[in-house]
Structures are given as structure tokens and as C-alpha cells.
Amino acid sequence: MPISDADAPYLIAPDPQRAGLTRRVRGVDHTGETGEVTVIEERPLTIYLNGAEIVTAMTIGDYPEYLALGFLRNQGMLRAGEAIRGVEYDDDLQVVVVRTDATTTFEEKLKKKTRTSGCAVGTVFGDMMEGLEGLTLPSAEVRTSWLYALADRINRTPSLYLESGAIHGTVLCQGARPLVYMEDVGRHNAVDKIAGWMLSENTAAADKILYTTGRLTSEMVIKTALMGIPVLASRSGFTAWGVEIAQQVGLTLIGRMRGRRFTCLSGAERLIRDADLSAVADEPRGAGRKGATR
Known part of the structure; x- marks a missing residue:
């Protein structure tokens, strides 16, 4: 597929009608009229790396495996080239476990952190800064x-x-x-x-x-x-x-x-x-x- 084809289908795109991501809630508007509005669901998702509990993220609940892998990758907890042996999600417990061959050593460093729905809360910022040392991105027009x-x-x-x-x-x-x-x-x-x-x-x-x-x-x-x-x-x-x-x-x-x-x-x-x-x-x-x- 040519990259210039802006009308090509998404590989993954939002589904506003997907069950469980929103709910209807009754309320009153500025005129006093009663009606229903659609609001986003929000739920905790706890991410484990091997045996260590890493973080609890507040999320809408879709694509939990991608969220877990991406969070661990962006925090430097999954190193480049490190083999992923499994990603297990339990919907009842709202838990994702990512498994590798490495020994997890983040328990004392992180203990337990909760990421709220506030956009900038819960990121292990200092660790991310360390990953920028010597980094130069490829030049792309x-x-x-x-x-x-x-x-x-x-x-x-x-x-x-x-x-x-x-x-x-x-x-x-x-x-x-x-x-x-x-x-x-x-x-x-x-x-x-x-x-x-x-x-x-x-x-x-x-x-x-x-x-x-x-x-x-x-x-x-x-x-x-x-x-x-x-x-x-x-x-x-x-x-x-x-x-x-x-x-x-x-x-x-x-x-x-x-x-x-x-x-x-x-x-x-x-x-x-x-x-x-x-x-x-x-x-x-x-x-x-x-x-x-x-």
C-alpha cells in the first residue's frame, strides 16, 4: 500500500460502539432539562513484569496488552532486543503480566505507583531522561x-x-x-x-x-x-x-x-x-x- 494513500483503512481504529468503554448517565443541563449523556469508563489496570507489580494505570480498558508492553518499553524496563515470552491478561482481576527471561529488579526502585487519569501523573521521569543520553533521531523529511x-x-x-x-x-x-x-x-x-x-x-x-x-x-x-x-x-x-x-x-x-x-x-x-x-x-x-x- 503506497504511503501516500490517505484513504487506506486503518490497521486499528477506535470503535465508539464497542461494549464496555462508555455508559449513558442521566443529568440536568443549564435549562433544567433532564437527559442522558455518554461518558467514558475508567478502570484500574495493574501491570506486572515477571513477578514484580510495577504500576496501576487508570485506563478505559481496551488493548491492555499493548498498554502494558508500551508502558514497560517507554520506561526502559524492557530493553531493546529483549525477548517477550508471554503477555497474559486477566479481565476479572484487571491485571496484565508481561514475562521475559530476565530477572526483574524494579521492586525497590519503584515500589507501587498509581497513574491517575491526570495526563502527566505516574511517569518515572528520571529514568526516561537517562534514555536520551547520546540519542539522535534519524532525519526524516x-x-x-x-x-x-x-x-x-x-x-x-x-x-x-x-x-x-x-x-x-x-x-x-x-x-x-x-x-x-x-x-x-x-x-x-x-x-x-x-x-x-x-x-x-x-x-x-x-x-x-x-x-x-x-x-x-x-x-x-x-x-x-x-x-x-x-x-x-x-x-x-x-x-x-x-x-x-x-x-x-x-x-x-x-x-x-x-x-x-x-x-x-x-x-x-x-x-x-x-x-x-x-x-x-x-x-x-x-x-x-x-x-x-x-
């Missing part, structure tokens, strides 16, 4: 036509966000084609699911783009860099430290993607401006996500 095609396709994709709001999305893309679309209550969970899928499928990272609906913070930049993905894009804005780290490792960082507008604060020399801007629909300032109902 980015066509602006890809960015516009991706934004249009992603914004039109049926999703839990469009169904209920209160959720983040992350999409792994190749050229103008979105490949895998994950959602969760925390943007870090959504990124970890992508990382877990890439690890499971042994997917190359050097020609990929990571799109997120969340802010381009230092942690989001670090995770993308550790995954080996050279381009990170978002509808949202930046933090100064996120920009600084992106420049340090050679990550192309593109934010505020709305309509025909975007801002690139790292790697602008790698942009190829091949898009016909007159053919790109603009988005009014202050508008919500295109196609969103809430």
Missing part, C-alpha cells in the same frame, strides 16, 4: 501535504472522543496514511498503546509520524524520541522544555495544527512545503476539533 491529509482524515474518523469527549487520541502514521489510532483517558496511555503495538508487530519507527491530541510536553517528546519516531505533531501547543528536548535529539515538532495553520518549533528545515494551501480548508480560530459534537 515531512511533506506538508501529509500533515493536512492526516489532520483531515483523523478529524473525520469515528472515535470515542466524538462520542463522549473527555479522552485523548494518538495516531501512528506513515506518510499521509494513519495506521493505528489509540484513545485513552490519559494521553500517555494512548502513546503507550501505540508503543506496545509497535513492539508486538516489530514495526520500524524511522519513517513514522506520531500525532496526538494532547499538549507537546517534555514527557510526550521524550516518549516519542525513545520510541525512535522522528516526527511528533499535535493540534495542541508546546511547553518550552518539550521544544528544548526535541531540538536536542533532532525531533521534528509540529503543533497548533488547525486547518491550514501549524507551527514548527523544531526541525523546520526538514519540512517540504508541497501542499496547495488554496485547496486546504481553514478552521476558524477557537473552533473545537473538526466534526466534534462536544
Whole structure:
């Protein structure tokens, strides 16, 4: 499949009607009228590495195996080339156990941590910073036509966000084609699911783009860099430290993607401006996500 085929099917995409991810709740609006709204489910998922309990993440509950693998990979607990002997999920206990041949030595270092649905809580930040030492990402050109095609396709994709709001999305893309679309209550969970899928499928990272609906913070930049993905894009804005780290490792960082507008604060020399801007629909300032109902 050519990477320019923006209409090719997703390999994985959200299913807003999937049972167990949302529920209907009755409430009252500002006029006093009673009605029902769709809200996202949130549940704990405990991740074990071999015999050690590593973390409890608050998640919507889909793709638990990918979330576990991606979290462990992004925290440096699964080393490059380390064989995964098994990933076991117990739906009743809400537990995932990842098994390798290595002896787990994280018990004293981590003890027990809980990641809440707050987007930046629970990441073992110092360990991630250590993984950046000496890291330089491959140089990858980015066509602006890809960015516009991706934004249009992603914004039109049926999703839990469009169904209920209160959720983040992350999409792994190749050229103008979105490949895998994950959602969760925390943007870090959504990124970890992508990382877990890439690890499971042994997917190359050097020609990929990571799109997120969340802010381009230092942690989001670090995770993308550790995954080996050279381009990170978002509808949202930046933090100064996120920009600084992106420049340090050679990550192309593109934010505020709305309509025909975007801002690139790292790697602008790698942009190829091949898009016909007159053919790109603009988005009014202050508008919500295109196609969103809430």
C-alpha cells in the first residue's frame, strides 16, 4: 500500500460502539432539562513484569496488552532486543503480566505507583531522561501535504472522543496514511498503546509520524524520541522544555495544527512545503476539533 494513500483503512481504529468503554448517565443541563449523556469508563489496570507489580494505570480498558508492553518499553524496563515470552491478561482481576527471561529488579526502585487519569501523573521521569543520553533521531523529511491529509482524515474518523469527549487520541502514521489510532483517558496511555503495538508487530519507527491530541510536553517528546519516531505533531501547543528536548535529539515538532495553520518549533528545515494551501480548508480560530459534537 503506497504511503501516500490517505484513504487506506486503518490497521486499528477506535470503535465508539464497542461494549464496555462508555455508559449513558442521566443529568440536568443549564435549562433544567433532564437527559442522558455518554461518558467514558475508567478502570484500574495493574501491570506486572515477571513477578514484580510495577504500576496501576487508570485506563478505559481496551488493548491492555499493548498498554502494558508500551508502558514497560517507554520506561526502559524492557530493553531493546529483549525477548517477550508471554503477555497474559486477566479481565476479572484487571491485571496484565508481561514475562521475559530476565530477572526483574524494579521492586525497590519503584515500589507501587498509581497513574491517575491526570495526563502527566505516574511517569518515572528520571529514568526516561537517562534514555536520551547520546540519542539522535534519524532525519526524516515531512511533506506538508501529509500533515493536512492526516489532520483531515483523523478529524473525520469515528472515535470515542466524538462520542463522549473527555479522552485523548494518538495516531501512528506513515506518510499521509494513519495506521493505528489509540484513545485513552490519559494521553500517555494512548502513546503507550501505540508503543506496545509497535513492539508486538516489530514495526520500524524511522519513517513514522506520531500525532496526538494532547499538549507537546517534555514527557510526550521524550516518549516519542525513545520510541525512535522522528516526527511528533499535535493540534495542541508546546511547553518550552518539550521544544528544548526535541531540538536536542533532532525531533521534528509540529503543533497548533488547525486547518491550514501549524507551527514548527523544531526541525523546520526538514519540512517540504508541497501542499496547495488554496485547496486546504481553514478552521476558524477557537473552533473545537473538526466534526466534534462536544
